[in-house]
Amino acid sequence: MSTEAAHTDEAHATTGHYVRIAIILTILTILEVATYYVDIPFALLIPLLLVLAGMKFALVVAYYMHLRYDSKLFSGFFFFGLTIEILLLIALMVLFGIRSG
Amino acid sequence: MSDAALAHEAHEEHPTSTGLNHRKILMWAFLGSECIFFGSLITTYLVYRGKSVVGPYPGEILNIPLTSVSTFVLLMSSLAMVLSLAGFERAAGAGTDEERRRSELKKGRFWLLMTAVLGTGFLGFQVYEFYEFVHHGLGLTTNLFGTTFYVLTGFHGTHVGVGVVWLVSLLVLSYFGKVKPLDVELGGLYWHFVDIVWIIIFTLIYLIPS
Amino acid sequence: MATVTDVRTQERVSTGAAIWSWITTIDHKRIGVLYFVTSLIYFLVAGIEALLIRLQLATPDGEILDPDLYNQLFTMHGTAMVFMVAMPMAAAFFNFLIPLMIGARDVAFPRLNAFSYWTFLGGSLLMHSSFLFGQAPDGGWFGYANLTSKEYSPGLSIDFWGLGLLVLGVASVAAALNFIITIINLRAPGMTLMRMPVFVWMTFVTSFLIIFAFPAITAALIFLEFDRLFGTNFYEVAEGGDPMLWQHLFWVFGHPEVYILVLPGFGIASEILPTFSRKPIFGYSAMVFAAVAIGFLGFSVWAHHMFTTGMGTIADAAFAGSTMLIAIPTGIKMFNWVATCFGGRIRLTTPMLFALGFLTTFLIGGLTGPMLAAVPLDLHFQDSYFVVGHFHYVLFGGLILALMGGVYYWYPKITGRMMSEKIGKVHFWLMFMSMNLTFFPMHFVGLDGMPRRVSTYAADMGWEGWNMFISISAFGIGLSVLVFLHNLVVSYKKGEPAGNDPWDARTLEWAIPSPPPEHNFDEIPQVTHRDQVWYDKYGEGHGSAAELSKVDTSVAEHAEEDEEHDVHMPNPSYWPLLVSAGLTIAAAGLLIHILVAIFGVAWTIVAIYAWSLEPASDPPNEH
Numbered sequence: 045m046s047t048e049a050a051h052t053d054e055a056h057a058t059t060g061h062y063v064r065i066a067i068i069l070t071i072l073t074i075l076e077v078a079t080y081y082v083d084i085p086f087a088l089l090i091p092l093l094l095v096l097a098g099m100k101f102a103l104v105v106a107y108y109m110h111l112r113y114d115s116k117l118f119s120g121f122f123f124f125g126l127t128i129e130i131l132l133l134i135a136l137m138v139l140f141g142i143r144s145g
Numbered sequence: 146m147s148d149a150a151l152a153h154e155a156h157e158e159h160p161t162s163t164g165l166n167h168r169k170i171l172m173w174a175f176l177g178s179e180c181i182f183f184g185s186l187i188t189t190y191l192v193y194r195g196k197s198v199v200g201p202y203p204g205e206i207l208n209i210p211l212t213s214v215s216t217f218v219l220l221m222s223s224l225a226m227v228l229s230l231a232g233f234e235r236a237a238g239a240g241t242d243e244e245r246r247r248s249e250l251k252k253g254r255f256w257l258l259m260t261a262v263l264g265t266g267f268l269g270f271q272v273y274e275f276y277e278f279v280h281h282g283l284g285l286t287t288n289l290f291g292t293t294f295y296v297l298t299g300f301h302g303t304h305v306g307v308g309v310v311w312l313v314s315l316l317v318l319s320y321f322g323k324v325k326p327l328d329v330e331l332g333g334l335y336w337h338f339v340d341i342v343w344i345i346i347f348t349l350i351y352l353i354p355s
Numbered sequence: 356m357a358t359v360t361d362v363r364t365q366e367r368v369s370t371g372a373a374i375w376s377w378i379t380t381i382d383h384k385r386i387g388v389l390y391f392v393t394s395l396i397y398f399l400v401a402g403i404e405a406l407l408i409r410l411q412l413a414t415p416d417g418e419i420l421d422p423d424l425y426n427q428l429f430t431m432h433g434t435a436m437v438f439m440v441a442m443p444m445a446a447a448f449f450n451f452l453i454p455l456m457i458g459a460r461d462v463a464f465p466r467l468n469a470f471s472y473w474t475f476l477g478g479s480l481l482m483h484s485s486f487l488f489g490q491a492p493d494g495g496w497f498g499y500a501n502l503t504s505k506e507y508s509p510g511l512s513i514d515f516w517g518l519g520l521l522v523l524g525v526a527s528v529a530a531a532l533n534f535i536i537t538i539i540n541l542r543a544p545g546m547t548l549m550r551m552p553v554f555v556w557m558t559f560v561t562s563f564l565i566i567f568a569f570p571a572i573t574a575a576l577i578f579l580e581f582d583r584l585f586g587t588n589f590y591e592v593a594e595g596g597d598p599m600l601w602q603h604l605f606w607v608f609g610h611p612e613v614y615i616l617v618l619p620g621f622g623i624a625s626e627i628l629p630t631f632s633r634k635p636i637f638g639y640s641a642m643v644f645a646a647v648a649i650g651f652l653g654f655s656v657w658a659h660h661m662f663t664t665g666m667g668t669i670a671d672a673a674f675a676g677s678t679m680l681i682a683i684p685t686g687i688k689m690f691n692w693v694a695t696c697f698g699g700r701i702r703l704t705t706p707m708l709f710a711l712g713f714l715t716t717f718l719i720g721g722l723t724g725p726m727l728a729a730v731p732l733d734l735h736f737q738d739s740y741f742v743v744g745h746f747h748y749v750l751f752g753g754l755i756l757a758l759m760g761g762v763y764y765w766y767p768k769i770t771g772r773m774m775s776e777k778i779g780k781v782h783f784w785l786m787f788m789s790m791n792l793t794f795f796p797m798h799f800v801g802l803d804g805m806p807r808r809v810s811t812y813a814a815d816m817g818w819e820g821w822n823m824f825i826s827i828s829a830f831g832i833g834l835s836v837l838v839f840l841h842n843l844v845v846s847y848k849k850g851e852p853a854g855n856d857p858w859d860a861r862t863l864e865w866a867i868p869s870p871p872p873e874h875n876f877d878e879i880p881q882v883t884h885r886d887q888v889w890y891d892k893y894g895e896g897h898g899s900a901a902e903l904s905k906v907d908t909s910v911a912e913h914a915e916e917d918e919e920h921d922v923h924m925p926n927p928s929y930w931p932l933l934v935s936a937g938l939t940i941a942a943a944g945l946l947i948h949i950l951v952a953i954f955g956v957a958w959t960i961v962a963i964y965a966w967s968l969e970p971a972s973d974p975p976n977e978h
Binding site: 058059062063065066069070073076077079080086089090093094096097100101104105107108109115117118121122124125126128129130132133136137140 | 163165169170173174176177178179180181184185187188191192209210213216217220221223224226227228231333334337338340341344345347348349352353354
Binding site: 161162163165167170171174175177178179180181182184185186189192193196197198285286288289291292293296300314 | 463464528532535536539540541542546566567568569570571573574575577578581585586587588589593594595596597600604607964
């Protein structure tokens with residue numbers, strides 16, 4: 045962690061680094077699409093898909109949007125909005141679930 | 146909306162309390178706000194999932210293979226975007242090495258163009274998808290699925306369209322020497338945001354079976 | 356200090372040039388004045404609407420207004436008071452004061468700031484233009500689906516409302532982003548976050564609430580307009596849509612909105628009370644953290660507006676609990692204000708009277724809050740005048756009284772002249788008494804079962820006595836507003852010259868001339884303490900009057916050196932106005948013809964390009 049500052053200008057700005065992230069993103073996407081063709085129990089499928097999407101989301105935000113290396117303030121804005129929204133989404137799904145169920 | 150308009154608003158040379166650039170904070174705060182906007186659209190889609198009283202229903206009509214390709218296209222545009230930014234940054238950091246500056250700038254412009262092309266490609270897929278759906282009888286007003294689906298993906302598509310125009314504007318301005326790495330970075334942040342929204346949409350709307 | 360005013364007015368003699376300078380201004384102080392004057396006009400309009408409503412309700416079976424017009428009036432009264440009075444008047448204070456309080460020369464994005472004002476003006480004019488067509492919005496400020504559907508609200512009234520609010524939302528979010536970045540990034544050296552005046556903190560929290568709450572109503576309004584304009588099914592029950600979706604999205608925005616409205620009032624009171632108690636604010640960090648806590652909790656309570664919609668007992672209990680939690684940080688603030696006054700050398704000036712009036716009435720409004728949060732009680736209170744009494748105590752007592760105090764407090768800084776204390780005290784007592792006599796009895800008739808939003812009531816309900824009383828008192832409020840206007844105008848011409856620091860106050864804006872020069876500070880101040888100006892005057896303790904002159908002389912010295920400081924201010928610009936005009940035309944186009952809307956969008960795009968290509972200032976030559 046102590047070398048993080050040294051990373052900021054060198055490591056994350058290299059083409060190879062970005063391409064490696066893109067390869068991981070591609071593999072994750074292939075895995076996602078594969079779930080469409082392979083029979084996976086429903087109870088397992090949804091958490092699996094959410095985890096895969098979450099990983100892709102995190103990779104883009106951390107490396108392509110540089111949040112991993114950038115000011116915590118930026119992360120603060122972004123994750124504050126994101127957290128509120130995720131909580132609202134869950135709350136509303138529960139509330140509407142109660143209504144129809 | 147007005148982000149592009151702010152291109153020359155801040156005095157970059159003036160120090161700020163945090164040492165961070167005004168416009169970059171503005172961009173992130175705006176993206177935080179956009180999270181709630183897209184979140185509201187996605188939430189609406191999800192609470193109305195399975196509530197349509199007439200067809201066509203999502204399972205009958207969503208084209209997973211096609212959308213997988215367009216998802217991949219948008220994902221790769223994010224790669225092109227970071228490569229473009231890296232080019233512009235290296236060009237700015239080249240100092241007196243004029244040859245290196247020029248070649249890096251060239252790379253930056255190439256990848257910027259590629260980002261816009263891939264973005265346009267994604268929009269092409271979306272137009273085709275909408276066209277197909279309409280042919281299968283799913284209009285904006287047909288049922289709740291049509292309503293929530295078109296409005297959500299339509300607003301996302303509009304954001305992609307704004308992004309393409311933004312990137313092309315940057316590309317043109319770069320030939321007049323008016324584009325700093327920060328300008329590309331801000332356009333890039335917006336672009337990646339649109340990409341991550343699609344990552345979520347692809348999973349929640351397309352992949353999770355209904 | 357009156358000399359400063361004279362110099363400034365002499366610079367602009369021709370009226371045409373003066374008007375042009377206001378149109379193209381990007382000076383935060385002038386934009387603040389524009390916000391204030393505009394919101395004051397809407398305050399009068401919405402106030403007259405309220406008085407018409409009270410005329411109608413003064414007697415049973417009133418026949419002054421027909422039910423249609425009554426609906427339009429209470430809708431526009433609520434909508435205008437929230438979006439075109441409370442928020443922009445708070446924005447007027449933000450604009451004028453934030454850069455001065457943090458020691459900056461302007462906001463972070465001066466042109467974006469002008470854009471916010473013009474967009475607010477465009478959106479509010481768009482909505483009010485509905486009166487010209489006799490189609491004023493009539494669905495309530497809450498616009499519940501599916502009353503607002505094309506089926507139940509044909510015509511354009513709801514479209515004026517929805518599109519107007521969308522435009523106003525753009526203005527609010529743009530302004531809030533601007534203030535957030537200004538506060539984060541333009542603080543004077545040494546002005547750490549925990550040295551900022553409490554008012555700045557309240558602005559900060561308010562702005563956060565705006566950028567995170569408005570997208571929800573933006574989405575809800577887009578759904579509404581899609582339903583109405585393009586026939587989608589978001590709120591169409593027959594197609595499986597659920598009107599509850601509107602209520603949820605609206606209140607996800609609507610409850611944070613309550614704090615968006617009231618936190619600026621908290622901030623103003625937190626500046627006035629210490630100044631006139633001659634004590635620092637009690638429990639500064641507790642005040643700050645309480646506001647942040649209110650901001651967070653504000654997002655978790657929205658469904659307490661919906662207890663009667665049948666969410667189920669678990670959901671009801673959860674939202675009742677989170678709502679009551681808010682009483683804790685609010686209570687902390689209440690006790691801190693009281694403790695600020697306790698033991699202080701209190702001067703009962705007009706601003707102080709308003710701040711104390713705020714404290715007492717807001718307490719009453721605050722106490723009825725937990726009553727309404729209790730589900731069994733709420734089931735009884737819902738849609739009764741008890742609720743109307745409650746939120747008028749919060750908004751009139753919590754916000755309008757504080758704003759009035761703020762006007763008296765900062766008027767000398769803005770105009771260079773004092774407002775008349777004599778008229779001010781008449782204004783305060785008349786307004787304070789009338790507002791209590793108006794809104795307190797509403798709790799009684801509410802408990803008696805009188806429903807809100809209904810244009811009349813029968814004679815045998817036993818409500819006519821209180822209603823007549825309320826209506827008469829309401830005209831007392833109207834009279835007090837006239838006294839206020841009179842004071843504003845008379846003092847502008849004849850008020851005592853104010854000097855830099857007429858109140859012996861504490862924060863940075865009082866160290867510079869009144870009115871402040873265009874660039875605010877000749878030299879950006881160095882901050883070493885909270886309440887820097889007070890510290891400069893008196894040090895840690897209470898100094899003698901002799902030390903007071905220290906600041907004044909230093910400012911005078913700076914003023915003489917003015918020529919030598921090459922302060923570089925951004926150029927005026929008319930593009931913000933043109934972008935706003937384009938947006939407004941695009942929104943209005945959806946009411947008229949789609950081609951007009953496309954024209955408006957094209958106009959906006961062209962203006963955005965022109966804006967972004969226009970240099971913000973002359974090429975820097977000073978570095």
